[in-house]
Amino acid sequence: MVEAFLTGDGHRACGICPSRHFPLGEFDVAERPSKDLPFDPRDGHRYTAAGVPVCVHPEKVGLSPRRYKTDGLSLTAELVLPQEAAELDRYLxxxxxxxxxxxxxxxxxxxxxxxxRVFPEVDVITALRRALN
Structure with missing residues (x-):
């Protein structure tokens, strides 16, 4: 059996989100709900016209809106550091x-x-520890 992308109760994703039922790459992520992504009351998911399940809350699953399943995209992540070092802890x-x-x-x-490179005065290990705790 294939493991769902998100498991456990501690995550912000909706209970019926495709991310809780399908592995990464087996669903798309849209920016928001839309009439182009109709809701199917039989299982609670939204789908593309081609039948691909879609998550419509990218901020809750931590994925950028992309057509992962539809276009066969691989996962990417991009760090965009804030302008000021004082904002780094909150951002991370x-x-x-x-x-x-x-x-x-x-x-x-x-x-x-x-x-x-951007904030030479910041100890990166300490900053990451604070972010991950």
Whole structure:
């Protein structure tokens, strides 16, 4: 049996979200609900015209809106650091806690490289520990 993308009760995703029923890559993520993504009352999912299940709350699943299943896209994550070092802790905490589980390693790698370049005065390990706790 294939494992769902999100498991457990601690995540913000809706209970009927495709991310709780399908693995990553087996559903699309849309920016918001739309009449082009009709709701199917039989299972509670929204679907594309081609029958691909769609999550309509990207901020809850930590994925960018993309046609992952429809276009066969692989998962990517991008760290966009804030302008000020004082905003870094809040930004990293929000980013890490809302990230898709598969993107955490990518984001941590990017942070390890980018934080010292942009904010040389910041200890990257300490910043990441604060974000992940």
């Amino acid at each position: 905490r929000e980013l890490m806690h809302n990230a898709a589980p598969e993107t955490l390693e990518i984001l941590i790698d990017q942070a390890t490289q980018e934080i010292p």
